Amino acid sequence: MRYFDQLNYFESAKVLEKDIDDQYLYWKKSFWHWTPYAHQQVGLQLAQYIIENNLIKEAESEALSFKSGGLE
Numbered sequence: 001m002r003y004f005d006q007l008n009y010f011e012s013a014k015v016l017e018k019d020i021d022d023q024y025l026y027w028k029k030s031f032w033h034w035t036p037y038a039h040q041q042v043g044l045q046l047a048q049y050i051i052e053n054n055l056i057k058e059a060e061s062e063a064l065s066f067k068s069g070g071l072e
Contacts (some may be wrong), residue, residue, distance in 0.1 A: 008053060015045045
């Protein structure tokens with residue numbers, strides 16, 4: 001079994017900090033779940049983080065290696 005060489009950490013709170021005074025980020029009557037706005041903002045930033053760090057290509061490569069029996 002191959003383990004990843006690194007752990008990537010994405011801090012969603014930093015994305016939402018800029019909007020804390022201007023937007024509703026959490027539903028107050030629904031166990032403090034994110035609002036659609038918060039989901040959108042974090043989702044966009046997370047997608048950008050994945051692209052910038054080339055994480056999709058690494059995951060695709062690992063999956064293809066696994067399917068072809070080429071585990072290291």
